[in-house]
């Protein structure tokens with residue numbers, strides 16, 4: 628098995644529609660720290676000898692930089708952002724989204 632880990636920080640705005648009073652309902656920004664883990668089996672490297680090109684991961688995550696995340700994700704909680712990125716990135720096995728220092732969401736598909 629091979630794993631690629633890439634961590635990036637993007638500055639992105641969002642607001643949330645919540646069923647309780649919260650400051651998060653107003654548009655505001657975070658420096659989102661996002662870690663992407665991609666994984667393939669021993670024989671899964673591509674013709675270039677890679678799991679996935681780091682540049683391809685960067686291109687997908689950078690869509691969020693200086694953007695309004697509500698333009699990409701309907702309810703852009705850290706949880707929903709993690710799932711969105713998981714579905715966009717080839718061979719993705721795990722996404723970590725840290726909204727502020729100490730507040731992090733991890734998404735991995737359920738294991739049965």
Ligand SMILES: [Zn+2]
Pocket residue numbers: 641651655656657726
């Ligand atoms: Zn927020």
